[in-house]
Amino acid sequence: MNIxxxxxxxxxxxxxxxxxxxxxxxxxxxxxxxxxxxxxAVKPKAVGSAGAASAPQPNIQAGISGEIVAAIAAAVASxxxxxxxxxxxxxxxxxxxxxxxxxxxPIWGTIGAMESTNPF
Numbered sequence: 673m674n675i676x677x678x679x680x681x682x683x684x685x686x687x688x689x690x691x692x693x694x695x696x697x698x699x700x701x702x703x704x705x706x707x708x709x710x711x712x713a714v715k716p717k718a719v720g721s722a723g724a725a726s727a728p729q730p731n732i733q734a735g736i737s738g739e740i741v742a743a744i745a746a747a748v749a750s751x752x753x754x755x756x757x758x759x760x761x762x763x764x765x766x767x768x769x770x771x772x773x774x775x776x777x778p779i780w781g782t783i784g785a786m787e788s789t790n791p792f
Contacts, residue, residue, distance in 0.1 A: 730760040730763060731763070732762070748760060
């Protein structure tokens with residue numbers, strides 16, 4: 673087999689591969705068109721007042737912004753496992769702790785004492 677016959681054989685293989693790729697692309701286009709028709713035909717369910725009433729509403733202290741509530745809700749949602757559901761019952765601001773409430777020490781002194789007295 674000489675070089676010209678080898679190149680001709682390679683050209684046939686490339687043409688066949690191109691035809692297969694073109695056929696696959698046409699099939700994908702047809703499949704996506706059918707999926708878009710199906711998606712347009714299916715209408716999403718509207719959540720009415722019954723869906724909103726069944727969800728428990730958390731007790732949120734005044735002064736806490738909606739962004740903080742959303743961040744807490746996202747953190748709780750990230751903890752959910754399959755088949756386990758959590759809900760937020762209330763959100764309150766934490767009480768500020770003073771140095772006197774920590775046995776007369778500043779917070780860093782208390783943490784240092786705790787770390788140095790923990791057992792190995």
